Amino acid sequence: MPESRWWVRFASDQLDRPSNPLPFVEELPQWEPGWLAREGVAAGTPFLLSPAFEYDVELNAYFTNYLVTSAVKTQEASARDLAGFLTFLWRAREGRSWRDATEDDHRAYLVWRRRDPRGPRVSGATWDREVATVNQFYWWALRAGYVVSHPIPQRMSRHRPVGGDWSMRRARDELRPATYSHDANSERIVWLPPAAYRRWRDIGIRGFGADDLPREGFRGRWAARNATYCDLMVRTGLRVSEQSALSVFEVPRDRGLGGFRRFWLPMSIAKGRSARWIYVPPSLLPELNAYADFDRPEVIEAARAAGRYSWRRPWVVEDPQVPTAVMRIDGLVHTVEVAEMDAGQRKQLLVESAGGVEPAAFWLGETGMPMSVSAWKQIFRDANTRCRHAGVEVTCHPHALRHTFAVVTLEQLQRGHIDALASLNPEQRRHYTRIFGDPLDWVRRRLGHRSVTTTMIYLHALAELEMHTRMKLVPDDWDDVRAELAEAEAVVE
Structure with missing residues (x-):
């Protein structure tokens, strides 16, 4: 029997079957090589197949129509996250269809993904990404009329609307998933000096x-x-x-x-x-x-x-x-x-x-x-692995190098910016800022962030670095001056 999970595959501009190998594919006599390309599906577009290797046209319209203009990596990540939820429905919820998913199903998925000792115990950031993916898919399915209810519990994100205008578009703007994690620390970044x-x-x-x-x-x-x-x-x-x-x-x-x-x-x-x-x-x-x-x-x-x-x-x-x-x-x-x-x-x-x-x-x-x-x-x-075997406690992943660039560059620019402004009068400072701009905004543009708010997480890293440096200046065996002051006050009294 084939493995009971939803499969993520990608359309090919040549032959769909050889470029997307599937176990037990011989059980699919209707699978005709190249048919996705003839249907106008762009090469590389992800699509989902059920555990029974069925291609659901309505489900996959989410990728072939709605997400078709999104970045390739966004499409791929969305397909994998959605396949994870649908696989849970199939395995743990008695083969339930994506059209019939309920809030109880999503809460059960939360428990298994994050708290069940037998589950993967994913981080808060990973869970939040998965929730966002499934949430977006079901809002789309609601608009398309493919489902009658949203399986993710929602809560008000800002304020309750006044009056009776409660359109689906406004619902999407006012509501957010109630099952987002509370432990995803967005200010903690990993970087290397x-x-x-x-x-x-x-x-x-x-x-x-x-x-x-x-x-x-x-x-x-x-x-x-x-x-x-x-x-x-x-x-x-x-x-x-x-x-x-x-x-x-x-x-x-x-x-x-x-x-x-x-x-x-x-x-x-x-x-x-x-x-x-x-x-x-x-x-x-x-x-x-x-x-x-x-x-x-x-x-x-x-x-x-x-x-x-x-x-x-x-x-x-x-x-x-x-x-x-x-x-x-x-x-x-x-x-x-x-x-x-x-x-x-x-x-x-x-x-x-x-x-x-x-x-x-x-x-x-x-x-x-x-x-x-x-x-x-x-x-x-x-x-x-080599560092660990050498007894060196330092690890790195690709995005940590991007964080390192941001923190080091921002520190260098801030230092130079402050030194330059210190010797200028107010009018010269305004002129300098107009020409050279703000260091945080310069780093934002180098990183490709849309908003400087995203780049501001690196200011927290600099603040933490400053505190870490100050703590290093105080030796462990240095007497705490606060204790000396307390003793002096006791003598006075």
């Missing part, structure tokens, strides 16, 4: 020992590439999904110009469509060039020899000086600017060069193929 980051990188990524010397027996062939990748993240604040999608047309490689090199992160690969300038420190250019000049060509040559770039219907940049992708099908020529291609399309993008075609993706794996986000996350996990 520069010295701690370098120690994690050298031991975990480069394979050094706890004595900071190269360790015998370490076989990390791609340690230099991985260290360069991490250095670029921690010095620019790029997300792992954004940095992994960079092409050879974006990563700066010019030498000898001095100062920071900047490049434009296009909207197509920036999370939340937050296109922005990325500033690369000059100290990173030698490492980026070393990877691009030596490690990258080596794996490309091996991949060409193995015939790994014989892709079906690839996009090809025929002139490396003009970043325009071309696809030729049945005598027709289709073109698109590389800057407009998303992460999925870039993985299928080739560039004509003197030695033949090669991937446009900048970061390549040992097989010469573009590195996936999951592969980079595994590299971080392996690095944490």
Whole structure:
């Protein structure tokens, strides 16, 4: 019998079945390869199959119609979170349909996800994300008329409406899920001081020992590439999904110009469509060039020899000086600017060069193929394991490097900002602020945040850092002056 869970699969522009392997797929005689593409479903769009491998048209309209303009990662995360709730209905609630889910079902799901010793015991932040996903889906299903009630208990978010205008749109604006957690600490961020980051990188990524010397027996062939990748993240604040999608047309490689090199992160690969300038420190250019000049060509040559770039219907940049992708099908020529291609399309993008075609993706794996986000996350996990085995208590995940960039950069800017303003009169200060702006807003733009409110979490990290530094100035064996004052007051009395 097949595993009793809802399956998340993705539409393919070639053959649906081979690109989305399913156990027991031979039990599905109606599954016709390519039918989603012929229905106009874009390649990469997620869809759900029931434990009986049934495709529910109304359920999947949420992905094929409603979420179709959302970011790829948003669509994928929504599909997985929704599949989790539907799987619970199937397994623990007697195979209940998503159309018949009740508030009792959702409360039972809460207990299992967060409190049941046999459950996954997810964090408050994870639970809140899952609730938001299911909540959005059911508001959509209510509007579409696919369900008659919302299974997530709601409460007033601001104020009760006056009068009888209680439309569904207003309900969505005024209500919020009552089952959100109360322990998701949004102000706590994980970041590494520069010295701690370098120690994690050298031991975990480069394979050094706890004595900071190269360790015998370490076989990390791609340690230099991985260290360069991490250095670029921690010095620019790029997300792992954004940095992994960079092409050879974006990563700066010019030498000898001095100062920071900047490049434009296009909207197509920036999370939340937050296109922005990325500033690369000059100290990173030698490492980026070393990877691009030596490690990258080596794996490309091996991949060409193995015939790994014989892709079906690839996009090809025929002139490396003009970043325009071309696809030729049945005598027709289709073109698109590389800057407009998303992460999925870039993985299928080739560039004509003197030695033949090669991937446009900048970061390549040992097989010469573009590195996936999951592969980079595994590299971080392996690095944490090496640090643990070396007895070094420091761990890191990709987003921690983004936090590190934000905290360190904000501290540097704040320090320079205060020093500059201290020597100016009020009129000069106003002029300085108009030209150079506010450090917090500068960091906001570098991170791609829509609102400075989101960026303000890093101010809490600076406040905590300041307090931590002050506490370090007081030795543990230092007498508490408050006790001395209390004794003096007792003598006076």
